[in-house]
Amino acid sequence: xxxxxxxxxxxxxxxxxxxxxxxxxxxxxxxxxxxxxxxxxxxxxxxxxxxxxxxxxxxxxxxxxxxxxxxxxxxxxxxxxxxxxxxxxxxxxxxxxxxxxxxxxxxxxxxxxxxxxxxxxxxxxxxxxxxxxxxxxxxxxxxxxxxxxxxxxxxxxxxxxxxxxxxxxxxxxxxxxxxxxxxxxxxxxxxxxxxxxxxxxxxxxxxxxxxxxxxxxxxxxxxxxxxxxxxxxxxxxxxxxxxxxxxxxxxxxxxxxxxxxxxxxxxxxxxxxxxxxxxxxxxxxxxxxxxxxxxxxxxxxxxxxxxxxxxxxxxxxxxxxxxxxxxxxxxxx
Amino acid sequence: xxxxxxxxxxxxxxxxxxxxxxxxxxxxxxxxxxxxxxxxxxxxxxxxxxxxxxxxxxxxxxxxxxxxxxxxxxxxxxxxxxxxxxxxxxxxxxxxxxxxxxxxxxxxxxxxxxxxxxxxxxxxxxxxxxxxxxxxxxxxxxxxxxxxxxxxxxxxxxxxxxxxxxxxxxxxxxxxxxxxxxxxxxxxxxxxxxxxxxxxxxxxxxxxxxxxxxxxxxxxxxxxxxxxxxxxxxxxxxxxxxxxxxxxxxxxxxxxxxxxxxxxxxxxxxxxxxxxxxxxxxxxxxxxxxxxxxxxxxxxxxxxxxxxxxxxxxxxxxxxxxxxxxxxxxxxx
DNA sequence: AATTTTTTTGAAATTACTTTGATTTATTCC
DNA sequence: GGAATAAATCAAAGTAATTTCAAAAAAATT
Numbered sequence: 202x203x204x205x206x207x208x209x210x211x212x213x214x215x216x217x218x219x220x221x222x223x224x225x226x227x228x229x230x231x232x233x234x235x236x237x238x239x240x241x242x243x244x245x246x247x248x249x250x251x252x253x254x255x256x257x258x259x260x261x262x263x264x265x266x267x268x269x270x271x272x273x274x275x276x277x278x279x280x281x282x283x284x285x286x287x288x289x290x291x292x293x294x295x296x297x298x299x300x301x302x303x304x305x306x307x308x309x310x311x312x313x314x315x316x317x318x319x320x321x322x323x324x325x326x327x328x329x330x331x332x333x334x335x336x337x338x339x340x341x342x343x344x345x346x347x348x349x350x351x352x353x354x355x356x357x358x359x360x361x362x363x364x365x366x367x368x369x370x371x372x373x374x375x376x377x378x379x380x381x382x383x384x385x386x387x388x389x390x391x392x393x394x395x396x397x398x399x400x401x402x403x404x405x406x407x408x409x410x411x412x413x414x415x416x417x418x419x420x421x422x423x424x425x426x427x428x429x430x431x432x433x434x435x436x437x438x439x440x441x442x443x444x445x446x447x448x449x450x451x452x453x454x455x456x457x458x459x460x461x462x463x464x465x466x467x468x469x470x471x472x473x474x475x476x477x478x479x480x481x482x483x484x485x486x487x488x489x490x491x492x493x494x495x496x497x498x499x500x501x502x503x504x505x506x507x508x509x510x511x512x513x514x515x516x517x518x519x520x521x522x523x524x525x526x527x528x529x530x531x532x533x534x
Numbered sequence: 535x536x537x538x539x540x541x542x543x544x545x546x547x548x549x550x551x552x553x554x555x556x557x558x559x560x561x562x563x564x565x566x567x568x569x570x571x572x573x574x575x576x577x578x579x580x581x582x583x584x585x586x587x588x589x590x591x592x593x594x595x596x597x598x599x600x601x602x603x604x605x606x607x608x609x610x611x612x613x614x615x616x617x618x619x620x621x622x623x624x625x626x627x628x629x630x631x632x633x634x635x636x637x638x639x640x641x642x643x644x645x646x647x648x649x650x651x652x653x654x655x656x657x658x659x660x661x662x663x664x665x666x667x668x669x670x671x672x673x674x675x676x677x678x679x680x681x682x683x684x685x686x687x688x689x690x691x692x693x694x695x696x697x698x699x700x701x702x703x704x705x706x707x708x709x710x711x712x713x714x715x716x717x718x719x720x721x722x723x724x725x726x727x728x729x730x731x732x733x734x735x736x737x738x739x740x741x742x743x744x745x746x747x748x749x750x751x752x753x754x755x756x757x758x759x760x761x762x763x764x765x766x767x768x769x770x771x772x773x774x775x776x777x778x779x780x781x782x783x784x785x786x787x788x789x790x791x792x793x794x795x796x797x798x799x800x801x802x803x804x805x806x807x808x809x810x811x812x813x814x815x816x817x818x819x820x821x822x823x824x825x826x827x828x829x830x831x832x833x834x835x836x837x838x839x840x841x842x843x844x845x846x847x848x849x850x851x852x853x854x855x856x857x858x859x860x861x862x863x864x865x866x867x
Numbered sequence: 868a869a870t871t872t873t874t875t876t877g878a879a880a881t882t883a884c885t886t887t888g889a890t891t892t893a894t895t896c897c
Numbered sequence: 898g899g900a901a902t903a904a905a906t907c908a909a910a911g912t913a914a915t916t917t918c919a920a921a922a923a924a925a926t927t
Contacts, residue, residue, distance in 0.1 A: 536913095538912090538913055538914080539913065539914060539915095540913080540914095550913090550914080550915095551915075551916080551917095554914070554915060554916085555915095557914095558915080582913085582914075583912090583913050583914065584914090585912090585913075585914085586912070586913030586914035586915085587913080587914050587915070588914090589912090589913080589914070589915090590913090590914060590915045590916080591914090591915065591916095
């Protein structure tokens with residue numbers, strides 16, 4: 202049997218409600234009793250039971266974070282920002298890997314609702330995500346991070362994907378490329394779709410015709426980049442430059458290019474997206490579009506807590522992307 | 535006011551204890567009432583309160599995982615294994631980044647104790663870690679993952695670091711190297727110390743003299759590898775091969791080597807440790823010692839749950855490391 | 868049909884805390 | 898010194914479930 206507040210009360214010769222007041226630093230307690238209570242706590246090695254407390258106060262000081270896969274460096278950095286800031290505010294965060302699988306997401310959400318977590322960071326949203334929509338109804342505060350769902354005007358934080366896609370493509374065009382391909386993310390994410398929009402917008406702006414065979418759907422992972430790139434390489438007219446929707450896709454694409462005996466950037470230029478920590482250590486160092494992942498995770502928590510603690514909602518936040526030039530792209534004639 | 539079990543009971547025309555029985559699939563309930571209760575639950579959109587349940591049952595189905603930094607790919611992969619398997623068994627896991635900072639570790643442990651998490655995966659242990667030792671006293675089940683503490687004979691899971699260090703060094707020696715340096719991890723981790731032991735053991739076995747200036751303390755991160763390598767390069771007799779205590783240190787070392795105008799592996803060979811997912815995509819593809827991170831994380835949970843649910847302790851588990859040859863080492867005359 | 872047994876349900880206690888209102892004790896003021 | 902006020906403490910109710918024991922209803926047995 203663990204020691205309870207009553208044991209402490211008995212040892213200190215006071216009532217349990219007094220002990221509660223001491224622990225929670227409520228006013229109207231004599232110095233004398235404070236001392237007695239604390240010494241009893243120490244002596245009995247008492248640890249308050251947060252479950253019982255939360256049952257009454259309805260504050261449990263834990264959040265949860267839904268991401269596809271923590272072993273993906275993009276989400277790991279996001280998670281670092283999230284956890285750090287949550288911890289600063291006295292909250293713990295439960296980690297959930299969904300693998301972008303709907304059933305997993307639903308199961309997690311149900312479990313988390315039972316545990317009464319106070320808020321959610323959701324980085325797994327798909328374009329039409331019924332379970333997120335339902336989240337709104339249950340009243341559990343949430344912030345969509347990095348991915349949005351169609352039509353939602355508030356409570357999301359993400360990079361300006363359209364601007365990012367535009368920036369990447371514009372850069373390739375500025376280097377003289379015309380045959381520019383795009384390895385996109387999964388089409389059921391706003392992230393992927395918006396980067397495509399930016400890609401097309403840049404082509405249009407600079408009068409480069411869009412060619413359907415120059416776009417392929419990847420999975421935001423190395424293997425996807427490899428596979429789509431292989432298809433591009435089989436084309437009659439392979440692209441001279443490829444914009445990949447994230448850095449991992451770029452890694453896969455580079456591997457495919459090498460395997461076919463070509464070089465990056467001599468034969469084909471590659472630009473990624475995210476700027477994960479290791480991007481500058483790839484071969485060649487990867488030119489990419491930077492997202493401030495840690496800061497975004499941190500901001501997501503700040504906004505989530507504003508919602509939880511002061512019921513403030515805010516319109517969607519768009520972070521400005523940034524071009525990071527390294528060595529995976531080259532100018533052509 | 536959220537709907538409670540009593541609301542459901544009222545709606546179904548039964549007592550709350552009956553509803554509880556239905557939810558928990560206890561025997562001795564008529565089909566009739568089961569149906570009525572479930573329909574009431576559905577109608578009222580009832581979600582049981584796990585806090586209240588846990589208060590009574592003392593089972594909260596949540597674990598926690600202490601790691602230095604989730605944005606380090608090694609720990610991210612470990613975390614993936616941990617979370618996946620925990621989830622399979624119906625547990626959630628709270629993520630804690632300590633940055634190897636003692637105060638943070640202590641603060642987390644206190645918070646987690648109050649929340650009554652049922653078990654801990656600890657990947658932050660330092661050689662003499664008072665807070666871990668105290669964990670043993672409080673009776674909270676835990677598994678030390680990847681790092682051990684001095685003298686502990688049970689409840690840890692890690693790679694055989696001595697064997698790993700030996701394997702790496704032996705490989706460099708087999709390629710003809712004699713001037714072999716080692717960039718170690720922080721000296722307050724068993725991981726670092728044991729890999730050093732393996733390093734020295736191999737040197738001894740093959741009659742290569744150990745030179746004090748050929749060993750330096752890193753931080754398991756890119757910057758540390760860079761800094762220590764810079765020092766090696768200033769030596770009168772720089773090493774022809776370097777064994778780094780993890781892959782990130784290798785990345786930093788390679789950068790330093792390049793900056794000084796040398797090439798890997800032409801001038802200096804590098805072998806890492808861990809085999810993080812991206813290791814094969816560095817330039818050059820990194821030769822390294824593989825740890826099965828995901829499997830280790832998974833195993834840690836299995837063993838932790840054995841302890842929690844059946845009170846089984848087990849002696850320390852040592853996983854066998856494996857040499858992965860890629861292109862960052864070369865044979866010399 | 869009466870009795871026993873089994874199944875089903877309900878009432879009350881329990882879990883460990885917080886909080887409100889009441890009561891006691893101490894302090895201030897006239 | 899007594900009344901009014903303020904400070905300190907206690908008692909009891911509330912939080913939302915589970916669980917045990919007892920009672921009622923149904924089924925089985927004689």
